[in-house]
Amino acid sequence: MADGQGAPLEQASAKDTEWAIEVRGLKKTYAGTKKSPPKEALNGVDLLVPRGSIFGLLGPNGAGKSTLINILAGLVNKTGGSASIWGFDIDKNPRMARASIGVVPQEINADVFFTPLEGLEIQAGLYGVPKAERRSMEILKRLGLEDKAHAYVRMLSGGMKRRLLVAKAMVHSPPVLILDEPTAGVDIELRKQMWEQVLELHEQGVTVILTTHYLEEAQELCDTIAIIHQGNVVTSQPKHELIASLDRKMLMIVPDEPLENVPELGDLCGAEIREDGALYVTYKPSQTRVADILNAINAAGIHVKDLSTVEADLEDVFMQMTYGRDG
Ligand SMILES: Nc1ncnc2c1ncn2[C@@H]1O[C@H](COP(=O)(O)OP(=O)(O)OP(=O)(O)O)[C@@H](O)[C@H]1O
Numbered sequence: 001m002a003d004g005q006g007a008p009l010e011q012a013s014a015k016d017t018e019w020a021i022e023v024r025g026l027k028k029t030y031a032g033t034k035k036s037p038p039k040e041a042l043n044g045v046d047l048l049v050p051r052g053s054i055f056g057l058l059g060p061n062g063a064g065k066s067t068l069i070n071i072l073a074g075l076v077n078k079t080g081g082s083a084s085i086w087g088f089d090i091d092k093n094p095r096m097a098r099a100s101i102g103v104v105p106q107e108i109n110a111d112v113f114f115t116p117l118e119g120l121e122i123q124a125g126l127y128g129v130p131k132a133e134r135r136s137m138e139i140l141k142r143l144g145l146e147d148k149a150h151a152y153v154r155m156l157s158g159g160m161k162r163r164l165l166v167a168k169a170m171v172h173s174p175p176v177l178i179l180d181e182p183t184a185g186v187d188i189e190l191r192k193q194m195w196e197q198v199l200e201l202h203e204q205g206v207t208v209i210l211t212t213h214y215l216e217e218a219q220e221l222c223d224t225i226a227i228i229h230q231g232n233v234v235t236s237q238p239k240h241e242l243i244a245s246l247d248r249k250m251l252m253i254v255p256d257e258p259l260e261n262v263p264e265l266g267d268l269c270g271a272e273i274r275e276d277g278a279l280y281v282t283y284k285p286s287q288t289r290v291a292d293i294l295n296a297i298n299a300a301g302i303h304v305k306d307l308s309t310v311e312a313d314l315e316d317v318f319m320q321m322t323y324g325r326d327g
Helices: 065-072 094-099 116-126 136-142 158-169 188-203 215-221 239-245 290-299 314-321
Strands: 019-030 039-050 054-058 080-085 101-104 176-180 207-211 224-229 232-238 249-255 270-273 279-283 304-311
Touching: 019 065, 019 207, 039 065, 039 080, 039 207, 039 224, 039 232, 054 065, 054 188, 054 215, 065 080, 065 101, 065 176, 065 207, 080 094, 094 101, 101 158, 116 136, 116 158, 136 158, 158 176, 158 188, 188 207, 188 215, 207 215, 215 314, 224 239, 224 314, 232 239, 232 314, 239 314, 249 290, 279 290, 290 304
Parallel strands: 054 207, 054 224, 101 176, 176 207
Antiparallel strands: 019 039, 019 080, 224 232, 249 279, 249 304, 270 279
16 A cells, blocks of 8 residues: 655656566466366566556456456465566565556446445545545546535446546556456447546556457557467567558458459469458568559459458457467
8 A cells, every 4th residue: 555655656666667567477376276276377477568558458368367467456466476566566565566556446346335435535545545635526527427426326327337446546646557347348338438538547647557358449549569368478569560560461352343253363362252242352561562462353354443451450460369379
């Protein structure tokens, strides 16, 4: 919890670092039981989260994301390796490390006995934030809950309850906020609202780390992405570099007459015909020029009516980095 010194975190940072989170060789093995063997959930994870980023932590079910978050939040003990939050090592300086991070959990476990304002005040007390320094109303305002400050929590909508969880994670003004599946099971409208909140927090200088199963969410929000798979980080880089590294682009070619057979294009690219008779071509931009594909299509006697390119997206990367590795 907070160290009670009231020192701004920027000044108090244990060492000058550009990283919000620095994880090296992190390991976690859950003890086995009579029925199940020990489980290696993290096998030596290295992860650097730049300050000021919106960082997406992706991975299939059971990859180890929650384990990693829970170690950072001080809820699970690591088996090996090291982790620092805002320059504070979680072993050497656990209080400052914990004061530097806010975690918004997956489940809505809103406390029905308190109003949002009371809930925030209690949370601030738990973190040792002195009364004079509490900003509960300001935080509620920031999250659009000002007029619900004195409402019964059970009367809040699902979206408001989620925002209240974010507010609670912010009471001690942590520079790093982790959102665990912030939009799981919410409708599109609420998801968009949540995205706006995340972007606003980011604009206010908060480093945001989020886990999500919605790849379009990571694509929309995050500037940096790590993919974790079977307890290892398989990639961690700026989103655009990650997508470019896939070296895969698609072309949609609409011919004058719908095609019935795939034309002979050699090994320039992969091609398939869509239901409407258009040709869908996949190629590696590092090896093949679009002009060569078009020449081959012309040579096959196909007249092109329309042409569009389709960029690879995070989903393609994710599939290659995770399921493409299995087996
Ligand atoms: N308390 C525990 N005891 C034993 N094994 C556990 C425990 N918690 C998690 N595991 C196992 O560790 C592995 C990683 O789990 P973790 O919850 O970190 O994955 P995750 O990436 O968060 O998955 P999800 O996306 O489904 O939440 C899984 O195989 C899981 O079954």
